[in-house]
Each structure stands twice: as structure tokens, then as C-alpha cells.
Amino acid sequence: MKKRYLLTPGPTMISPDTLLEMAKPIIHHRAPEFIPIMEEVREGLKYLFGTKNEVLIFASSGTGAMEGAVTNTLSPGDKALVVDSGKFGERWNNICKAYGVNARVIKVEWGKAVDPAEIKKALDQEPDIKAVMIQASETSTGVMHPTKDIADIVKNYENTILIVDGITGVGVFPLPMDEWGIDVLVTGSQKALMLPPGLAFAGLSDKAWKFVETSKLPKFYFDFKKELKNIKDNQTAYTPAVSLIIGLRDVLRSMKEEGLENIYKRHESLAKATREAMKAIGLKLFAPESPSNAVTAVYAPEGMDAGKIVKFCRDRLNVTITGGQDQAKGKIFRIAHLGYYDRFDIIVAVSAIEFALKSLGHPFEFGAGVKKAMEILAE
């Protein structure tokens, strides 16, 4: 018997109820029965994004909406300020390069969060920076950046917008667009939204929509203006991923029922339990100062290849966690705790790590991690 546990930062686990909802016979997106689905989904997305504006829906991975955030607000040669603290920060830079946007990069050491003062300094030095691009949560390092503090700075610059990759942020911790002044917020379906990959989302502030009016970068499939026009008619510009949108209605309903505040608290508690458990068995966190509640990155014990822990968990325990990417490869492993997770998933994750370390001959107090996690999760 093989019971599988998927504990990666995307794709994340999906409720069997949602899976079966999506397995129902498909309907046509121009049929009248699709309209109330879209109406409900639009309202749910506004609630999730904390915005009065429409949230656009694309059939793509999250990266598609990231590309759209750039191509719909900027023009060739525009200056952007990119925070690069990991693999997904690099992606902002690569998108800028592909489209001829002049990106000034703030390099942040992997595992650390950006200092908002650096952003203020850059904007004061180069007031022609049109957009600041950050990750709310950098998935590759498990860092949460101070989005609110950055928004507080950027909103003072009339000709600059803040573009936030919320792919492992939205639905994990608060990112209320309108309240904080986030101008573009992007996410994907396979993270806290508890769906298969294949949907991407983008919310825009009024300020960002003004940038769209003057943007000259080319776009077609990810054309935000065309999508805005369509979504107001409960449609999308091109054939939507119908079954995923039906799943989306299902998860947005359950998120509304649980309530965003409770969802954020749940993630906080699961993340804290994971971090403290890792410390209790003597492991060092990769991002101790500003950890993301989406994913915990942990150093392998000194002298041990982190890949061995990931492999043991997968091959021997049927527990899928992930290793580090690029420069963190072999050094860290990552345990996700976003989306369809409850306390028992954390207990599974922590005990799997303990089983792995024990088998790999690492000396530590066996059971101490799970005990610590349980203490926190009992609260």
C-alpha cells in the first residue's frame, strides 16, 4: 500500500471534494449556466485580493500573469526596480530583459528579506523608475518580504507602481491590495488556492490601470485591457480553463466560509510549528529573520546533502518535500504548509524529517520535533 503525502510549495494538495467537482461533465463557457459561476468567482477573488476592482483570470501558470504585469503597465526602455532575493526575483529580471525593460536590480542575499530603505533610496536616486517588482513570499528561500512597508513607500511616488508576485503569498498571509496600496498583485491556482496548476490571476489598482493606458509593450494573450472588458461580461477573452474555474468556485466558497483571518491564522500556526520543530531537533532555518508562512526552508545538518533527506522522504516514506534550487541545492530542504493543510500534515512532515535523519545516521533527540510541533498546534 502506498499512501502519498504531497508537501511541496505547488502543486499543493487538493480536496477530494474539489477534485470531484472538477470531474463533473464539462459545460460550455458561453452557456448561461457559466454566468453565475463566473459571477461568484469574481466576487470571491475580490474578497481574496482585498480589492474593489476586477481580478483577471488567465489559463496559464502564474508566470504568465507575471509577464502580463510587466507588458501591460510598461513601455520599451522603461526603468524598473527589481528585488532579486531568489529564483522568482530573478524571474522578474528575466521578464524585464525579454521585453526590453531596463531593470535595476537590488540583489538580496538568499534567505534574507529586502530592506525597504533600499527601495526608498533607489526611488529617490532615480525618480523615473516606473515600477517596483517584488515577491511577497520568495518560494525558493522561504522568505517573506515586507510588502506593506514597501507599499507605504511606493505609494508616495506618483509615477511608480508596486508589482507584487503573490504566488505563494495570496491566501497565506494578508496582502489587502486596496488597503495597502498594492498596484498589481499576481497569483496562481496551485498554491494556497488548492487547485491544480493552470490558472493565473492579476488584480490591478486604479493607479495601475492608468499605467495600462500608456503602456506600449506588445501583448496579446495576456492583454489585461481586453480581459477587463470580457470579465465584466463574465467571460474571458480566450477559452477559459472551464474545469479549473469550476474548482475555483468551490475553493473560494470554502475560503469564504473559513474566513481570511482564520486562514491566515491557520497558516501562521502551521508555519510556526514547523519552524520550532526544526529548531527543536537542532536544525537551522534558512530564513530565520523574515520567514514566509507558505514554506519553511531548513538547512540540512552539516556535512549531509539535503537531497538525501528529500530522497529518503520520497522513496521510503512516500512523502514529497522539495530541496533547494540553484545556489541552495544540496544545502536546504523545504517543507510547504500552504493551502489544503491542517495540523496533522505538519505532524506528518516533521515526523518524516525525523525518520529520515535517524535513518541517515544524524544524532538528535528522536521525537523532539514532533513534540514541539504538537505543543504549538495544541494552542
Add this chain to the structure above:
Amino acid sequence: MKKRYLLTPGPTMISPDTLLEMAKPIIHHRAPEFIPIMEEVREGLKYLFGTKNEVLIFASSGTGAMEGAVTNTLSPGDKALVVDSGKFGERWNNICKAYGVNARVIKVEWGKAVDPAEIKKALDQEPDIKAVMIQASETSTGVMHPTKDIADIVKNYENTILIVDGITGVGVFPLPMDEWGIDVLVTGSQKALMLPPGLAFAGLSDKAWKFVETSKLPKFYFDFKKELKNIKDNQTAYTPAVSLIIGLRDVLRSMKEEGLENIYKRHESLAKATREAMKAIGLKLFAPESPSNAVTAVYAPEGMDAGKIVKFCRDRLNVTITGGQDQAKGKIFRIAHLGYYDRFDIIVAVSAIEFALKSLGHPFEFGAGVKKAMEILAE
């Protein structure tokens, strides 16, 4: 009780077996168990596209792959020759416009196929045309264009490639890329591939890959070179639509089992039965000369709004067919017959039209359409 019949040219019906396959717990795209799935899918797509080269897979609607076909082969200011014979021909033109490709358009009357001689004439007049863009099957009019004849022409021009939108062509009638010399062939999941919308595909000839090397149009999400590199490792550049790819393995298996020749024959027979049935009840076909085996477009009886037939079928019979778009709106209705269709679906479709016409007071020999369809389907 409401039993629903979805007879539109996308989304098309999905086998319950495939739906349940996709409803299984999701797996991680970097996990070892995803590798054999991708390996099988790659082989299946090569078989379907009739090519030795890789077929790229995107999480998007078909339009995304159409955009990619343009942005990955051309450069700003390049000349293209676009056949515009309906809504999807227009789309080629719109994509060219969005990216600064200089499109010369051959306008073809809706309902008619392009004359290949016109393409030869244009290429001889303007030898700097870099790409010819056509639809194999124009979904909005039910026309099949002579792809093979056009390929026979274009392959004589060393500096010109043929880009074919096969969104309602691939898996319906033969479009063997390598044998015919199609340079870029694009399709989507929600047509003959019998899946929900959300996947797009692009196959490229060696000649097209050479164009990719010199192409200077910007691209990021739909970057063919990056995808080619990834697919050889059984991956995609960005998170793939995992559940749809698992469904894809399922449908490709069943297509291989049925065999492409049999699939094409089945579509031919279903399409012929539909066309002859419509004629038997005195209706005129919209594309009598070069009909596509994917979808049959039919004129409503004179003086009757075609929308009324569509509405009656939907609201009273739970049968979803589609009307005309743009200039054909109100004039025609369209019955699809591509993908997960057998003879009884055609009998349902034809009888639904007969029920509708009778109720709407149109005089005709009731039952004549179904009888005609049955005669053909008995063969």
C-alpha cells in the same frame, strides 16, 4: 431530470474515464512518477502531429500557442501572409498587429476556402514574406482550407514558413507535419483531444526551428526554445497543468488504440451524416464546397433567426450547439462533431434540430434528417 448534450466545437465532451483519471490526487511535476507520464505524452503527441520533432506543451488556451508561433519565428517588421476567412483568421492578423508584424491579408469570403493559387501569387510578388498563416479548419465558418496544397507551395520558398492553426484540425483530419511540410502546427486540448481547455501545443519543423534562431520578437512565457530544452528532460519551463497532462496521457492512449486512420474516418463519416441530414430537411450548408469534418455550419431557414434554433435546443432540449459569430450571427447554427463523438451523438444533434424546427413552425418532412443520417452511419 436534465440530461445534457454538449455539441459545440470546444469545449467538447470528455470521457468519464478521463474525468476520473484527472480527479486522482495531484502529483508533483518534479517527482519521478511524472517522468514516464511525460515520456508517454511526448511520444503520443509526435504520433498525433506526424513529426519526429518534439511537440511543445503550454498551460494556456490555443491562442497562446498561436501567439508563440508568431513571436518565436518572426522579428519586428517582418512580412507575413495571413489568410482571413473567419474569426480565427482575424486572430492571426490581430496577433501580427500586436507584435508589429507586417501582415498582408488575403480576405476570403466567409464560408469559402482560400485558393492556393492566391498564396503562390502573393509569395511570387513579395518574396520577402517570412510566414504564411492559415487555419486548417476555420471553426467560425466550418470551412477546411487546403493545407496540403498550400504546404506544397510554401515548401518551395526557402525563406518562408507555413504556420497552421490546427485547433479544430489536429485529430479530426490528416495534418501530418513532416510528410506535408507544415512548419508550425498548433492545437488546443478542448477539441479533438477530448480534454478540458487549458493546454496548448505547438510542433515545429526543422525549417521553423531555424527561424526561431533568428527571431527577435519578445517572448517569455511562450518561449519555444526554452520549452524545447525543458521537454527533452520531460519537464516544462513553468509549472505544467499537471492534471490536464495526466488526462492527456489517457486520451493519447485511446487515440493510439483507435488509430489515427480510424479516427479520421470516424470524423469523416459523422460529418458527412450531419451535412446530408441537414440537406435532407431542406437546409443549406454555409460551407458546401470545402466543409471541415470538425463542425458543420448550417443556414437557418429563410426568415428565421438561427439564434432561436440554438436557444430552443439549449433551453428545451438540453442540447448545446452554437450560433454564428460576428457577420454570421443570426444566420447560421453550428453542430460540432469532433473528439469524443460517436454516431449516436449525430443522431441526437440532427433530431434536436428537427424538434426545434418543428416547434418553431418551419415546414419540412419531420424525421427525414435523422433517416438520412442513419443511412450514412449504417455504412
